Amino acid sequence: xxxxxxxxxxxxxxxxxxxxxALLAKMLGRGEVAPSPAIGWEDAAAARLxxxxxxxxxxxxxxxxxxxxxxxxDAVAQGIEDLGPEETAALLQSIRPELEAASAALSETSxxxxxxxxxxxxDWGMPPPSAALGRPIRTxxxxxxxxxxxxxxxxxxxxxxxxxxxxxxxxxxxxAPVQGLWFWSPGIPDAxxxxxxIAGGGAIAAWLAAAAGVAxxxxxxxxxxxLAVLDAFLRAEDTGRRDQLLASLSGDLLDPRLARLRAGGxxxxxxxxxxxxxxxxxxxxxxxxxxxxKNLASTAPGV
Numbered sequence: 001x002x003x004x005x006x007x008x009x010x011x012x013x014x015x016x017x018x019x020x021x022a023l024l025a026k027m028l029g030r031g032e033v034a035p036s037p038a039i040g041w042e043d044a045a046a047a048r049l050x051x052x053x054x055x056x057x058x059x060x061x062x063x064x065x066x067x068x069x070x071x072x073x074d075a076v077a078q079g080i081e082d083l084g085p086e087e088t089a090a091l092l093q094s095i096r097p098e099l100e101a102a103s104a105a106l107s108e109t110s111x112x113x114x115x116x117x118x119x120x121x122x123d124w125g126m127p128p129p130s131a132a133l134g135r136p137i138r139t140x141x142x143x144x145x146x147x148x149x150x151x152x153x154x155x156x157x158x159x160x161x162x163x164x165x166x167x168x169x170x171x172x173x174x175x176a177p178v179q180g181l182w183f184w185s186p187g188i189p190d191a192x193x194x195x196x197x198i199a200g201g202g203a204i205a206a207w208l209a210a211a212a213g214v215a216x217x218x219x220x221x222x223x224x225x226x227l228a229v230l231d232a233f234l235r236a237e238d239t240g241r242r243d244q245l246l247a248s249l250s251g252d253l254l255d256p257r258l259a260r261l262r263a264g265g266x267x268x269x270x271x272x273x274x275x276x277x278x279x280x281x282x283x284x285x286x287x288x289x290x291x292x293x294k295n296l297a298s299t300a301p302g303v
Contacts, residue, residue: 001226001257002048002270004041004201005249006130007233009276009300016297017242021250023258025293027271031281035301038274040131041229042204046186048227049212050193054185056121061150061183062207063106063114064129065091067176068158079133080178083112087166091178094164098156102149110203116183118153120146128184129204130234131275150183157181189213199225221248223256262286277301 010016020028038044066077083091088108099106105117122144126132158180161167167177189212198209200220209216220230230249236242254271261269261283271279277300 001260001266001268002044002195002228002272003249003253003257004044004227004229004231004272004274005233006041006231006274007236008249008271008273009296012300015239017246017295018239020293020295021246022293023250023254024246024271025295027254027258027269027281028279028294028296028299029291030285030288031279032285033277033279033299033301036272036274036276036278038272040128041201041231041272041274042128042130042184042186042208044272044274045198045201045205045227045229046208048194049198049208049214050189050191051186051208051212052188052190053123054188054190055123055146058117058119059146059185059188060211061116061118061124061185062129062204063116063181063183064133065112065114065178066133066180066182068179076136077133077180077182078176079129079182080176081112082175083178085111087170087178088112090166091161091164095157095160098153098160101156102153104153109207113203113207114181115207116181118146118149120149122146124150124183124185126182126184128186129182130231132184133182154180154183186211195226197225198227198229201229201231205229221252223252228253258286 065080065083067080069076069078092106095106103119106114109115124146161179167179170177186208193212193214195214197215197217198205199217199222206216217225220228222228230245230253232245233242236245257266257269260266261281264283267282269281
């Protein structure tokens with residue numbers, strides 16, 4: 001059982017939480033916490049769902065509409081979540097020539113979220129949305145045919161949408177312009193999924209689940225889910241909201257799973273903040289009652 005909780009461990013420059021819920025503190029004290037090699041929750045989920053990197057053939061990328069704010073040496077891309085169906089149709093129609101030139105297909109998988117299909121060779125190492133959007137990102141040197149073709153296509157999309165009437169209308173209403181697409185690929189689902197389903201994670205998790213052929217539940221607090229995504233910490237605006245989320249994590253997600261672990265219904269329970277830390281708790285670990293509880297701040301990697 002695994003719970004993906006991006007943003008659970010605070011960054012060193014953020015003030016620590018006032019307290020850690022008792023159940024989570026016990027788990028932190030009795031389990032093992034190690035740095036997480038994952039990049040974002042999407043990568044971690046894709047690995048559990050059986051996706052593996054692919055370097056050739058007809059491949060699929062998630063394409064997220066974004067607005068762009070350029071800096072001196074970097075840029076910040078923000079996801080657009082309020083695209084209407086008429087706006088989507090007009091924007092897609094305007095880039096038909098660019099898609100045909102790239103022998104690519106772009107389709108809407110859910111409102112405001114697209115899937116790109118493209119024949120390409122080579123790697124594509126750009127981070128997933130949760131690890132990239134809303135943060136300063138330097139444009140890397142993209143090497144290999146796939147990366148270069150996507151960069152060319154991405155630049156062409158930005159030029160086509162720069163002064164598009166959809167964006168002029170959005171600007172007149174104080175809405176962020178749609179200036180480009182952020183591409184991310186989980187690879188291809190060519191391994192047996194380690195879980196039977198995933199809960200939470202919104203449209204991206206639903207897209208991954210459909211490709212992997214497993215069940216998806218919209219409710220991240222689904223107590224029966226073997227893999228759950230609680231990404232609300234990324235949008236927590238203040239300490240009060242974080243306190244509510246910590247209480248929900250402990251009571252709604254951890255408590256029933258810990259009961260299942262103790263009863264022998266699973267071998268291990270993981271609490272994973274991808275790219276930051278991974279807590280692993282085995283059934284035998286819970287019996288180490290002599291180990292003192294720990295708080296999140298004291299278990300952050302590097303502390």
